Amino acid sequence: MSTPRVLPVGEHALLVELDDGERAGALHAELLRRRAAGTLPAVTEIVPAARTVLLDGVADPPSLAAQLTTWEIPPLEGADQETVEIPVRYDGPDLADVAALWGVSEREVAGIHSSAEFRVAFCGFAPGFAYLTGLDDRYATPRRATPRTAVPAGSVALAGPYTGVYPRSSPGGWQLIGSTDAPLWDPRREPAVLLTPGTRVRFVPGGAR
Amino acid sequence: MTDRALSVVRAGALTSVQDEGRHGHAHLGVPRSGALDLPASRLANRLVGNAPGAAVLETTLNGCAVRPRWAVTVAVTGAPCPVTVDGRPVAWGAPVRVPSDAVVEVGAATHGVRSYVAFAGGIAVEPVLGSRSTDLLSGLGPALLREGAVLPLGRPGATRPPVDEAPAPGVPEELVLRVRPGPRADWFTPDALAALAAGHYRVSSASNRIGLRTEGPALSRSLEGELPSEGMVLGAVQVPPDGRPVVFLADHPTTGGYPVIGVVPEPDLAAAAQAVPGTPLRFVLTHWR
Numbered sequence: 001m002s003t004p005r006v007l008p009v010g011e012h013a014l015l016v017e018l019d020d021g022e023r024a025g026a027l028h029a030e031l032l033r034r035r036a037a038g039t040l041p042a043v044t045e046i047v048p049a050a051r052t053v054l055l056d057g058v059a060d061p062p063s064l065a066a067q068l069t070t071w072e073i074p075p076l077e078g079a080d081q082e083t084v085e086i087p088v089r090y091d092g093p094d095l096a097d098v099a100a101l102w103g104v105s106e107r108e109v110a111g112i113h114s115s116a117e118f119r120v121a122f123c124g125f126a127p128g129f130a131y132l133t134g135l136d137d138r139y140a141t142p143r144r145a146t147p148r149t150a151v152p153a154g155s156v157a158l159a160g161p162y163t164g165v166y167p168r169s170s171p172g173g174w175q176l177i178g179s180t181d182a183p184l185w186d187p188r189r190e191p192a193v194l195l196t197p198g199t200r201v202r203f204v205p206g207g208a209r
Numbered sequence: 210m211t212d213r214a215l216s217v218v219r220a221g222a223l224t225s226v227q228d229e230g231r232h233g234h235a236h237l238g239v240p241r242s243g244a245l246d247l248p249a250s251r252l253a254n255r256l257v258g259n260a261p262g263a264a265v266l267e268t269t270l271n272g273c274a275v276r277p278r279w280a281v282t283v284a285v286t287g288a289p290c291p292v293t294v295d296g297r298p299v300a301w302g303a304p305v306r307v308p309s310d311a312v313v314e315v316g317a318a319t320h321g322v323r324s325y326v327a328f329a330g331g332i333a334v335e336p337v338l339g340s341r342s343t344d345l346l347s348g349l350g351p352a353l354l355r356e357g358a359v360l361p362l363g364r365p366g367a368t369r370p371p372v373d374e375a376p377a378p379g380v381p382e383e384l385v386l387r388v389r390p391g392p393r394a395d396w397f398t399p400d401a402l403a404a405l406a407a408g409h410y411r412v413s414s415a416s417n418r419i420g421l422r423t424e425g426p427a428l429s430r431s432l433e434g435e436l437p438s439e440g441m442v443l444g445a446v447q448v449p450p451d452g453r454p455v456v457f458l459a460d461h462p463t464t465g466g467y468p469v470i471g472v473v474p475e476p477d478l479a480a481a482a483q484a485v486p487g488t489p490l491r492f493v494l495t496h497w498r
Contacts, residue, residue, distance in 0.1 A: 010445075187338055196237065
């Protein structure tokens, strides 16, 4: 495995850059394991993203940066992990456009999307908004030319390599292929977010209305 | 609702409840939020005998007015401003005993932007993810103050307010922000960092709790395109496509796709929170040890 590139961010943070999202996910999992085992120096935030992991609130960044590059990081494994199932009605207003783009029927879009195994790569954009990877590269989907001013809460949507689910109504330019009633965000729950980074996810067609 | 509460008489331009913020949730897309001028909010709390992280009011330019329903000790810090209780002038930057049902008027800032109003016992709205702060990016926490709104107050602790007074901050002629280059300085042309350091910038009126926006020379990129989303820190100097640097403040997004040319250390951000639009702004490059 290639050596992670460690970039200083101000006085108390490090940005660790990897070759791709899989490796960023693997480093994130390793950081969580080390934190749980008590062998990670104290940090206030561990923020995975597309191909980086940000460590913020680091007391001694140069020392942690030096340690990080010596770690043996095992690749991500999915088989033994619990999978969160998200019921989806494949009824989004952009379903026909996505079907045309993929060169398949609308029903096949639902079939392709619901048979993929997803992983939450990271959260961002809004509290509880998860970026999921798992669709084959050929199904990468451009954003809409004109973003919507209000995407309804629960919308299941595609942009680039990602699937996202809007935890609440917000503006957005993703292509909407379906909707769900899954409780994505509840600040009274621990964790508040259903789809936390690293979580394995499957979308299940149908879904109670 | 108990009597231990205050009602809002005049909400002001943009008054929010703030404490030290929501930490440890950035990986869920939850911004940190919290008082923009943390030393000032901590000082206000100390003056009324609160723990430093108790929730206070953060005003914007024109203050606010509230009516505590119970006698309570109040202190105003941050941007200096006239303070009155039922029309009578009282001290800024010192504990003031306010009788029940008297109106505390926090006036317009004589300089600076944000005043902090602490009440003994703190503002006791329901915390969300461990913080009472209003987050203007994602809408977490209590609503902005509105006329007629009622906010609960906590029970004052056993700590006696110190007999103390805070010196009013002077009027800064310019805002100076140190910047440590990275993590994405290499996305810019070799002279971009020099241009940032040499540039005559001003604080833009588009600044808010999310970021201090600037007017001045545009920084040019050597790499085009959008950076894959990556984690963002407080003080990050992000450069959007128009080339004008934006310094991320407490309500900044947790991830972003524009490159960060450098990072302003946290101690410099209190001054950034108090810089009125038009203030000359100078960036000074520093280096990582």
